[in-house]
Amino acid sequence: MNWTDATLNAIKRYTEKQNTLLIPRSELIAEEIQNIISDTATTGKTPESSLNYYLQRLRDSGQILFLERGRYLLVETSLNPDDYDLSDEELVSLAEAGKLLFSAEESAAATVLQTRRKMQALRKAVLNNYREQCAICDVRSPDLLVTSHIDRWADNPDARADLSNVLCLCIFHDKLFEAGYFCFSDQLAVVRSRRDADSKMIDAVFASSIPFRSDITIRPDQRFLRRHRERIGIKED
Incomplete structure (x- = not known):
């Protein structure tokens, strides 16, 4: 058996035995290093160094997550x-x-x-x-930035912590988004959807809008954008 598979198997054995998804590296070594040596037929002098290397590879592949205090998390399920x-x-x-x-x-x-x-x-x-800036304007003050769920907290509990369902908006755009004054297209263009308010202030907020940030890692999911449009009464073509 190769080291990647042996290390992952050792992690799974440990989590099942301890009934936990958190794996302290020191305890993993104490309980599983001999099993890994046996599974891989390793005869080298530095199996712990090899284990560190393959833990890093599993981390890079997204199968485990490194936390503080020398601990790892098996990320097959949410925690x-x-x-x-x-x-x-x-x-x-x-x-x-x-x-x-x-x-x-x-x-x-x-x-x-x-x-x-x-x-x-x-x-x-x-x-x-979002690099600590509103998704569609230049506001960067933390006091004026909020986490804005696309599919609302109460409507979709399973997506509460899904970063593709959470925008970073300034308080001005957040209130207008929640109240249905605008939505996003699938291509993340701002679409003004309510014009019933005769307000220069609202017009000014929209005038300050910029193209959706392109430098973010996790982008809004189209499924949530469509549900928002449905909720505020925007009919799809």
Whole structure:
């Protein structure tokens, strides 16, 4: 067996035995290095160095995620952080990897603190994705930037932490987007959809709009954009 498969098998054995998706590197070595040596028929003097190399390869391929404190996460499924002791930075890493899970009972009193931490991690991940600037204007002040769900929080719980469902907008564009004053085409063009307000201020906000940011890593998913258009009454051709 090659080292990649042996390392991944060792990770899966460890997670199944410990009933966890988090893998401390030191514990993985202690419990699985001999199994890996046996599976790969390795006779070299530095199996731990080899393990580090293949852990990095699995990380680069997106099969595991490196967190703080020498820990890895098996990312085959999403993770509810409420079940683990995760730092704020680890929560951001989960959000950026698309593996942050919000439970169906997020409003329960017992989860208020956990929910707040996850929301803060999601916000940080979204701002990182948009380089801390509104998607369609030049506002960069953190006090004026919000995470704006395309498919609303209450309407689609499964997409709450999906970065392709969350925009970074300034508070001005966010309110207009939520209220249906504009939407995005599949090509991310701003489409003004309500002109019933005689307001120079609203006209000024639209006049300040720029083409959708092209330097982001995770772009809005067309499925969510279409659902937003449906919600505000925009009929497709």
